[in-house]
Amino acid sequence: MADKEFSVYMCGVGGQGLVLLSNVIGSACALSGMRAITGEQHGLSQRSGSINIHMRIGKDVRSPLIPIGGADAILALEALEALRYVEYLRPGGVVVMNSRVQHPIIETGEHVKDKSARYMDAEVVKTRLLQVTDKIATIDALGIARKAGNALTENVVMLGAMSTLDAFPVPDDAVEQAIKDGVPKKAVEVNLKAFKMGRQEAHGSLCNIVKCRKGFPEPMT
Amino acid sequence: MTAEDVARDGPGKAFMLCNEAIVRGALESDVKVVSEYPGSPTTEILDTFSELSTMFDYKMEIASNEKVALETCAGASMVGLRTMTAMKSVGMNVASDSFFSLSYTGIKGGMVIVMADDPQAHSSQTEQDGRPFGPNAYVPMLEPSDPTEAKRMVKEAYLLSEKYGVPVLIRTTTRVNHQSGVVQLDKLDRKPFAKLPWPHPPGRFCTVAEAARNFKKALLERQRKIQEEFEYSDMNLVKDTGSEIGIVTSGAGYNYTVEATRILGIDPSILKLGTTYPLPRKLIGDFIKKKRAVIVVEELQPYLELHVTAIAKDANPELKIFGKWTGNLSEALELSPDIVATALAGVLGLGKPVDYESIIAKANTLKTGLPDRWPTFCPGCPHRATLYALRQATKGMKHILATDIGCYSMSFLDPINYGDTLLSMGASLGVAAGLQYAAQEKIVAMIGDSTFWHAGLPGMVNAIHHNDDITLVILDNEVTAMTGQQPDPGRDYNAGGQPAKPLVLEDVIKAMGVSDITIVDPYQVKAAVEPMKAALSRKGPNVIISRRACALYADRNKRRRGEAIQSNKVDKEVCKKPYTCIRNFHCPAISIDDNDRKAVITKELCDRCDVCAKLCPFGSIKLREGE
Incomplete structure (x- = not known):
């Protein structure tokens, strides 16, 4: 398993906690003796703009950037952002996307001017993405995060869902350990819960369309 | 990764950002004095040092600007301590005045300067290529491509610095600084901090005229010795596969090259240069001697290409050289694995490995109507309110807005579209001085508190001294917000929370000679309009201070106090x-x-x-x- 490569293009909106996800996955790789590299976006990233992280696992990967058409998966913490980087997805790659849409201010500004305008929604994104892959799972990460006990764990819910993929090479226990190490002490419980609930959610969506790990789908608890 | 990983004693392994690996390299080298001004893509170096400063005994300052930071390190290194400063490409411009002199005088304790360029101008005003600073100042320059190399090169840089008595540049680019990877942690062997006696004769670090001419003679000899050492350095990597096709590359270009050869299934010979000044000319000559063609893969300017071409004149005049000058790669924007794969395929006459053009064309069709999402002001950002109030206050008043570097730089972007000039740190004031001579409109300059302390002060002095008709709006959000809310000279604390003397903007400006100062709270957006309007209608130089803490900074403080948002x-x-x-x-x-x-x-x-x-x-x- 250690020599299997996996590249995931992670994207979202500034402030959603993408960097935490890449740190968790990367630290889990370090704990498991696997090689991982990332190409991250910092600096302007907290300014409600589109952000992305290239996350790559495998002993021979060298470029921190995923080539166009080279991502095994897109993990989108916001629905529109899944579409924004679609050129990175390899043919038949998996899209795990949050159903939540954060309307860009430019779009809202246009709506003031044009009464007939409607926002682009997650359904439109999914319809468009279906033209390049049939493996798309939409997750209500905010709803699940609230149920877990903290709306801010939306990112970890999404990680939980993706971690059920058979192609995701990092062992579960290492990911859980990395979550424990990577979040503030008082937030460990709620994040682990969000992670588990994200995994359970994959049962009803992701695991119906793409090969998940043994033990999935796992029963809801 | 966490700061604890950077501080943890080795041996061990940790997943860390290259910027954190740079800090780790400095800690393993027993760095004793650190001074920096934040700037992307180097900010996490400052933040990590700041976070760890209570766990180690190094002295640290978040300096008022990069020049002061470099000089602070220079002073401590003259005495004999090991120091580090880090700055973004354009920060190097600010620091460069002393940087050039320092190469002449040299130092005693090891001094490492991290200089990070930003191809693609992700968070910079230009795509400046900083590599010419090395040869121009005769300062040795190392270029890592990943966190592991960065940590190692920092350690090598301290050894080189002390061996030759010269500061050493570590040159990075955004995709190196902001790359994480698994790094091997070595032992932290740190000696207790101790001040040293000044060991030098008078005039040791003074350079002018005859002293400068003597220093120059000595530094040329130093440069010759370092080049000789670099010819045999294992920081340069030669992979000769027997192929007559060679690739000369460095830094981020190397990463994309390796990926491109995997995509294309080819096995060319590769020379990866880690010592990019002085260049190992013999090593390069030997590499290109037996080649039919060489492709130079580097970002921004054709720096390596120029030297490979010059070396080939004697080493292999028949050699075909491909790169920027042949149009195979561009001097604009950053490289990527697909750009390099396409360029290599083009040179070698290979079929397209992947039809990137049609993938992108299809993607663009799917993205029809997808709204842009540029970075903008955060919810709660006081700048949004200040700009709103300023627009109300200038209604019917034709004016030009000279802006500056900070979050508020974004005001000229969609959808706010407000702002007329934006050059560099502190430039709003200088540009405004020229505008008021030449333009018929009212001149408004806009600057943040941190940028005002950094490079706005000389412009302010100038405007006051010449009685320039400018209204300066200072957006005082208490911190250097853009880079992550580091404390600036207006705060009562500095790196690691250590106490510091706060400077009060209006007191400083008043003491400089301007008494027409209007202070508003942008959150009281309607109440702010009339006082702003009145100030703008008076003859300058006068000042409006719009004061309200950065929302992210205020939120962090609220959370710390247990207050709900x-x-x-x-x-x-x-x-x-x-x-x-x-x-x-x-x-x-x-x-x-x-x-x-x-x-x-x-x-x-x-x-x-x-x-x-x-x-x-x-x-x-x-x-x-x-x-």
């Missing part, structure tokens, strides 16, 4: 859709409900600055309660 909501019974909360305001937390076209506020995003509520003529925006 509240949010507003729209009372749809009251909303009559005037869109006052959207026009010229553009908060990411406010959108329009497609069903009834009334405004809605996203709970998770709202920071409850309450400015939109103050703007609403119908009073429809209220505190969200019981949700």
Whole structure:
């Protein structure tokens, strides 16, 4: 398993906690003796703009950037952002996307001017993405995060869902350990819960369309 | 990774950002004095040092600018301590005055300067290539390609620095600084901090005229020795596969080259240069001697290409060299694995490995109508309110807005589109001085508190001394917000929370000779308009200070105090859709409900600055309660 490569293009909106996800996955790789590299976006990233992280696992990967058409998966913490980087997805790659849409201010500004305008929604994104892959799972990460006990764990819910993929090479226990190490002490419980609930959610969506790990789908608890 | 990983004793392994690996390299080298001004993509070096400063005994300052930071390190290194400073490409311009002299005088204790360029101008005003600083100042320069190499090169740099008595540049680019990877941690062997006696004769670090001429003679000899050493350095990597096709590359270019050869299934010979000044000319000559063609893969300017071409004149005059000059790669934007794969395939006459053009064309079709999402002001950002108030205050007043470097630089972008000039740190004031001579309109300059302390002061002195007719708006949000809310000279603390003397903007400006100072609170957005308007109608130089803490900084402090962050909501019974909360305001937390076209506020995003509520003529925006 250690020599299997996996590249995931992670994207979202500034402030959603993408960097935490890449740190968790990367630290889990370090704990498991696997090689991982990332190409991250910092600096302007907290300014409600589109952000992305290239996350790559495998002993021979060298470029921190995923080539166009080279991502095994897109993990989108916001629905529109899944579409924004679609050129990175390899043919038949998996899209795990949050159903939540954060309307860009430019779009809202246009709506003031044009009464007939409607926002682009997650359904439109999914319809468009279906033209390049049939493996798309939409997750209500905010709803699940609230149920877990903290709306801010939306990112970890999404990680939980993706971690059920058979192609995701990092062992579960290492990911859980990395979550424990990577979040503030008082937030460990709620994040682990969000992670588990994200995994359970994959049962009803992701695991119906793409090969998940043994033990999935796992029963809801 | 966490800061604890950077501080943890080795041996061991940790996943860390290259910037953290650079700090780790400095800690393993027993660095004793650190001074920096934040700037992307090097900011995490400062933040990590700052976070760890209570766990180690090094002295650290978040300096007022990069020149002061470099000089602080220079002073400590003259005495004999090991020092580090780090700056972004354009920060190097600010520091360069002393940088050139320092190469002449040299230092005693090891001094490492991290200089990070930003191809693609992700968060910079230009795509400046800083590599010419090395040869121009005769300062040795190392270029890592990943966190592991970065840590190692920092350690090598301290050894080189002390062996030759010269500061050493570590040159990186954004995709190196902001790359994480698994790094091997070595032992932390640190000696207790101790001041040293000044060991030098008078004049040792003074350079001018005859002293400068003597220093120059010595530094040429030093440069010759370092080049000789670099010819055999294992920081340069030669992979000769027997192929007559060679690739000369360095840094990020190397990463993309390796990926491109995997995509194409080819096995060319590769020379990866880690010592990019002085260049190992013999090593390069030997590499290209037996080649039919060489492709130079580097970002920005054809720096390596120029030297490979010059070396080939003697080493292999028949050699075909491909790169920027042949049009195979561009001097604009950063490289990527697909760009390099396409370029290599083109040179070698190979078929397209992947049809990138049609993938991108298809993607663009799918993205039709997808709205842009550029970085903008955060919910609760006081700048949004200041800009709104400034526009109200200047209604009917033709004016030019000279802006500066900070979050507020974004004001000229969509959808706010407000701002006329933007050059560099502190430039708003200098440009405004010229504008008021030449333009018929009122001249307004706009600068943040941190940028004012950094490089605005000389411009302020100039404007006051010449009685320039300028109104300066200072956006005082208490911190260097853009780079992550580091404390600036206005705070009562500095790196690692150590106490510091706060400077008060209005006291400093008053002492400089301007008494016409108007202070407003942008959160009281309507109340701010009239005083701003009055100030703008008076002859300058005068100053408006718009004072309110950065929302992210204020939120962090609230969380620390255990205070909840509240949010507003729209009372749809009251909303009559005037869109006052959207026009010229553009908060990411406010959108329009497609069903009834009334405004809605996203709970998770709202920071409850309450400015939109103050703007609403119908009073429809209220505190969200019981949700």
